Structure formats: structure tokens, C-alpha cells
Amino acid sequence: MHIAIIGAGVSGLLTALELAEQGCKITLFDQQQAGHAASWAGGGILSAMYPWRYPQEVNDLAQYAKQFYQQWNAKLQPVTGIDFQIHETGMLIFDEDDFDIGLAYKEKYQDPIQHCEYLKRTQLEHVNPHISQQFQHAIYFPHLANIRNPRLLKSLITYLKQHPNVEVHENIWIEKFNIQNQHIQSIQTSNGQHFVADQFVIATGAWSNCWSEQLQLSIPVEPVQGQMMLFKTPENWLPTMCMNKVMYLIPRMDGHVVCGSSMQNIGFDQRPSVQTQQNIYKACVEMVPELANFPIVKQWAGLRPSSPTGIPYIGKMPELDNLWANFGHYRNGLCMGPASAQLLRQLILNQDTLVNPNAYSTERLKQAG
Incomplete structure (x- = not known):
């Protein structure tokens, strides 16, 4: 066929x-x-x-996602020489309104990937010592991973x-x-x-x-623009993904940290705006203040296929x-x-x-x- x-x-x-x-x-x-x-x-x-x-x-x-990408990576890497870098960092979510909902979701669906636990500040610091003092608790998803797309x-x-x-x-x-x-x-x-x-x-x-x-x-x-920012930190510096108010930090194995993301209905325009980038930057350093010490190496935008x-x-x-x-x-x-x-x-x-x-x-x- x-x-x-x-x-x-x-x-x-x-x-x-x-x-x-x-x-x-x-x-x-x-x-x-x-x-x-x-x-x-x-x-x-x-x-x-x-x-x-x-x-x-x-x-x-x-x-x-994780299971199928692991299978494809094992099959393709010997041919292409390229590793997808499926990085099991886990994720911390700081949105307090989602704590009970997230814990209830875990109980209802019993999906191992979505297993989560409630962490107080001392536990939070053990999992990720770079989190801002303003966050005294979080829900932690230890099995969530990211892929170097x-x-x-x-x-x-x-x-x-x-x-x-x-x-x-x-x-x-x-x-x-x-x-x-x-x-x-x-x-x-x-x-x-x-x-x-x-x-x-x-x-x-x-x-x-x-x-x-x-x-x-x-x-x-229709297209919905999303903007992103990339920091460069030391290798394995940020131990987990972080999420607050739909803004996220995603650490890569080599120390890059991907930050995003915005949502704007502006047609097929892919030009990043300075104001949106400032908003992303502010949200990032709110979660992890030490990011302000590291260089921003790239900024870009993409178009999501909204349905x-x-x-x-x-x-x-x-x-x-x-x-x-x-x-x-x-x-x-x-x-x-x-x-x-x-x-x-x-x-x-x-x-x-x-x-x-x-x-x-x-x-x-x-x-x-």
C-alpha cells in the first residue's frame, strides 16, 4: 500500500x-x-x-508516551546515532488549588506515570534545593519525564x-x-x-x-502562539521539572533549562514579543530565583494546533x-x-x-x- x-x-x-x-x-x-x-x-x-x-x-x-518513545529510541538510536534523551526528572507542581485534585486523580486512575505525593517544605528542599522560599509545599510526580524534542x-x-x-x-x-x-x-x-x-x-x-x-x-x-526561553546552567543543576500557573521549567541532561510557555491568538505570527518574554522570565525566577544568575541562550515561538x-x-x-x-x-x-x-x-x-x-x-x- x-x-x-x-x-x-x-x-x-x-x-x-x-x-x-x-x-x-x-x-x-x-x-x-x-x-x-x-x-x-x-x-x-x-x-x-x-x-x-x-x-x-x-x-x-x-x-x-514514555513507554512508546523508549521503544522507538531503542530501535532508532543504533541506526541514527541520536539519543532522544528521555529524562525522568519528575515534576513539582506549586498550584495549591490543584493539590487535592491531583491527589484525587492519582487515586481514581491509578496510572503509575501520574503517581504523586504531597510534599512539605523540608521534603521539597530535599527533592529540589533551588525552589524559592515562597513555596512552602507542592505535589510531586516522581515518574514524569521529558524528551529532548x-x-x-x-x-x-x-x-x-x-x-x-x-x-x-x-x-x-x-x-x-x-x-x-x-x-x-x-x-x-x-x-x-x-x-x-x-x-x-x-x-x-x-x-x-x-x-x-x-x-x-x-x-x-487554528494556530495559538507559544513562546519559550532557554537558560544554560551547569549539567544536572536543576533536578526536577517545575510548574506553576501553567508556566514550566524543564531541565535537560546537559544543563539547558527550557522555560515556557505563553498562549496568544495572533494567527500565524511566530515572532516572539518582548513583553511575553519578560512575563516568562518573571515566572521562571519566581519558581527558581537562582536562574537569574545564568545566561539566556535562546528565545523562540511556535504555533500549537488548537482544537x-x-x-x-x-x-x-x-x-x-x-x-x-x-x-x-x-x-x-x-x-x-x-x-x-x-x-x-x-x-x-x-x-x-x-x-x-x-x-x-x-x-x-x-x-x-
Whole structure:
């Protein structure tokens, strides 16, 4: 089976990987360089942030993130020489209003990844001695991990480009689907080239709404800008991830600390704003005052594919017999990515599915249309 995938962010890359490893022939397209949009810009926490604030359907996919990435890293690293750096740092959450909810969530779902405990100040200092004195307690998730997402993307792209079943086309804009009798015959690029395949997948993230008019659907996915900041500290200096008021600190193994993130509805504008960066900086040093002693080495912004509930669209698109969806992951594309791709592979190849696919159905697009 020949499958064309439009979009080479984490969703498109993982979908290509799942299908190529099953023997499918893959042609992968991206409008820019592969892996350079929201997937590269994100933080890489392998859990929904405050999972109790999200529909359970989001957590049903996110729960597989660490396990599936560990499996892929073991398979890809010998070929690519790139380690994703899955870093089990644990996380401290300082939002007092979430303490009881988080502890109750742990009891209800019994997901080992979401195991948490309440810490008083002395315990907190033992877990992370750099936390500001203003925080006298926290809830601690010892098993939460993060992934070095630029390395993940580099490894996926390197692996797929050498894969005998895969062809990658970068800097190509797919302009339209050529449809006859509810069947896509080919896709057409902006310079008039046609590509044929048996099945087609839309994995275009924040740009997915651009298909609405041609497919006569309402696709309620739009870009939400998130800004980030990167500090450089000594290696293994910050022992845990930290979270307060939706702002987070994510330590990497080499001492980089990723800080974010903002949310702004400003279309496809990816320029960082000074005011937002100042807000992020203030939130970071509020949690860990000593960060003020270290240099900021990078600042950037990315575009999240916002969808109404954060539940992605995964499955066959309405009214067409060979077009599939894997988009709309909003803030959780990296942690839902591996299970989303596996679910779509299972649907396309008519295999048993790891979760009930109905919750992710594209029939929701039809209703919105």
C-alpha cells in the first residue's frame, strides 16, 4: 500500500514510521523543512500538563508516551546515532488549588506515570534545593519525564530518510486534492506537480483549517502562539521539572533549562514579543530565583494546533474513502504523538486498536460543517 502523508511534524513523522515499519510505501511532504514547526518548538513533557484539566481521551493517548518513545529510541538510536534523551526528572507542581485534585486523580486512575505525593517544605528542599522560599509545599510526580524534542525529530527524520520504504519531500506546498467519486486520485503541489497514492493522510497541525473549503468541512483547528526561553546552567543543576500557573521549567541532561510557555491568538505570527518574554522570565525566577544568575541562550515561538477540546482528530475523513486525519492535538502533540500514530496505523491497516477510536472520530468535523 502506498500512503502519502502531508505534514512532517511529530504527528506526520510518527505516522510515517508506524506505517513504513509495517511494509507500506510512504511519501512524506512538508511545506518547510521537516520537523521545524510546533513539534520542534515545544517543551517535550511526556504527560498532559495538569492531566485532570483535560478530557480523559487526551490522557488515554498521552499515557503511552514514555513507554512508546523508549521503544522507538531503542530501535532508532543504533541506526541514527541520536539519543532522544528521555529524562525522568519528575515534576513539582506549586498550584495549591490543584493539590487535592491531583491527589484525587492519582487515586481514581491509578496510572503509575501520574503517581504523586504531597510534599512539605523540608521534603521539597530535599527533592529540589533551588525552589524559592515562597513555596512552602507542592505535589510531586516522581515518574514524569521529558524528551529532548529537537533530538527526537532529528532522529525520526534521519531514520525515515534512509528507510527503503520512505521518500521525503521538503519545502513543497500541497495545494489541492484531486477528487473523483469520493476518492482522491492525486494531490497537486503549488507548482503543478501531481502525486498519486492509495491512501492520503492530513497531519498539517496548525495549518489543518486550510483544507476546510476544499473538503467542504468546518475544521476548527487554528494556530495559538507559544513562546519559550532557554537558560544554560551547569549539567544536572536543576533536578526536577517545575510548574506553576501553567508556566514550566524543564531541565535537560546537559544543563539547558527550557522555560515556557505563553498562549496568544495572533494567527500565524511566530515572532516572539518582548513583553511575553519578560512575563516568562518573571515566572521562571519566581519558581527558581537562582536562574537569574545564568545566561539566556535562546528565545523562540511556535504555533500549537488548537482544537475545541484538545481531543485530536484521528481516523478516516468524512465522505472520502481514502483520506485520513491525524491533527488537532493542541498543547499535547508530543505526548499524544506515538499513540495517535499507532492508532491511525491500526485504523488504516484494519488492525485491532489500542484505544476506542470513536472519541477521536472526524465525524465531529461533519457535525461542525
